[in-house]
Amino acid sequence: MDRGSKPAVLVTGGAGYIGAHTAKALSERGYFPVVFDSLSSGFREAVRWGAFVHGDIRDARAVADALDEYGAKSVIHFAGLIEVGRSVVQPDLFWEINVAGTVSLLTAMRERGVERMVFSSSAAVYGQGGRGALETIPEGAAKAPASPYGDTKLACEWMIEAQCRAYGLSAVALRYFNAAGADPSGLIGEAHEPETHLIPLAIAAALGEAKPLTVFGDDFDTPDGTCLRDYIHVNDLAAAHVAALEVELPAGAFEAVNVGTGKGNSVREVVDAVGRAAGRPVPHSVGARRAGDPPSLVADASRAKELLGWEPVCSDLDRIVADALRWEAQPAYGSGRRATDRKAQPAS
Numbered sequence: 001m002d003r004g005s006k007p008a009v010l011v012t013g014g015a016g017y018i019g020a021h022t023a024k025a026l027s028e029r030g031y032f033p034v035v036f037d038s039l040s041s042g043f044r045e046a047v048r049w050g051a052f053v054h055g056d057i058r059d060a061r062a063v064a065d066a067l068d069e070y071g072a073k074s075v076i077h078f079a080g081l082i083e084v085g086r087s088v089v090q091p092d093l094f095w096e097i098n099v100a101g102t103v104s105l106l107t108a109m110r111e112r113g114v115e116r117m118v119f120s121s122s123a124a125v126y127g128q129g130g131r132g133a134l135e136t137i138p139e140g141a142a143k144a145p146a147s148p149y150g151d152t153k154l155a156c157e158w159m160i161e162a163q164c165r166a167y168g169l170s171a172v173a174l175r176y177f178n179a180a181g182a183d184p185s186g187l188i189g190e191a192h193e194p195e196t197h198l199i200p201l202a203i204a205a206a207l208g209e210a211k212p213l214t215v216f217g218d219d220f221d222t223p224d225g226t227c228l229r230d231y232i233h234v235n236d237l238a239a240a241h242v243a244a245l246e247v248e249l250p251a252g253a254f255e256a257v258n259v260g261t262g263k264g265n266s267v268r269e270v271v272d273a274v275g276r277a278a279g280r281p282v283p284h285s286v287g288a289r290r291a292g293d294p295p296s297l298v299a300d301a302s303r304a305k306e307l308l309g310w311e312p313v314c315s316d317l318d319r320i321v322a323d324a325l326r327w328e329a330q331p332a333y334g335s336g337r338r339a340t341d342r343k344a345q346p347a348s
């Protein structure tokens, strides 16, 4: 891609699900995304906008070289491990990649005078949600991560905040709720392996390409007994990153902002929406609750509007499911549950 005079933005983890959608949004906004990714869970085919640098965030020298080569003065940091369950059995790995990796990245950023950082944080920093079961969660709610994964996200927030104070970086940590959907182009979409997220699993079950879905508990204190979550379309999430990159902040400022819709959808509503979109019911059964699953995790999304001027525009559940279904029916990459011919990822 011809760079011209477009400002470069280093996008760590930009070959992954949310990073690829954000790289597209950056490109559409006139930036030159420089994807820096180890391809440990991402896909080379997902890097279609800007440049690609194959590297590991734990390698501060490689990050510094990439910043130098493209003259990037801002970084959007997605790279890391994401599976909550795996973090319980491999906490050391999560601290090494998510936390030590972020230390290395910050070192390179400080050396190269990076001025703005946007960090992928998570609703996992709130743990059980803290307050009354069905209330939305504001940024000031108690932080009590319920997993080593959530611990690493909170630790990174603290470290980034301290780095802002010490060195004059300005940063926004975006605490995502449940990212879902896919770009309508069909070029990029969700391709986690293993997939643990509800919407792709429900779609795979509806398409007969995975075993029937298990709904974990229908005896919660929620309107239909199943858990409530806040689903945010990945393109709305991508737009929030662009807004966080551009928001005026003084040097040294750190902001943590929820990115969600403020509206909860139950597991049963998701199952019904997938059934409607697929034109056939989702085969499913109700199982026991999973340990630690809070009944409701829904954002108070007012701060994102106030600070970033951001609001979701495509996060209606039926829209999310329609876009996810289009992708899942014909994914452009990912070995996935179905395709045998889609693992075209180059050896790393």
Ligand SMILES: NC(=O)c1ccc[n+]([C@@H]2O[C@H](COP(=O)([O-])OP(=O)(O)OC[C@H]3O[C@@H](n4cnc5c(N)ncnc54)[C@H](O)[C@@H]3O)[C@@H](O)[C@H]2O)c1
Pocket: 012, 013, 014, 015, 016, 017, 018, 019, 036, 037, 038, 039, 040, 041, 042, 043, 055, 056, 057, 058, 077, 078, 079, 080, 081, 082, 097, 101, 120, 121, 122, 123, 175, 176, 177, 178, 179, 180, 191, 192
């Ligand atoms: N998907 C969600 O619903 C969700 C919710 C909250 C927060 N997040 C956070 O958003 C970020 C992106 O999530 P995603 O769903 O796109 O995950 P993903 O696995 O699709 O993307 C992560 C990317 O990081 C890369 N990566 C991993 N370790 C690396 C390393 N050491 N060096 C360089 N690259 C490395 C992977 O190859 C991959 O491309 C993660 O930090 C995750 O914790 C995601």
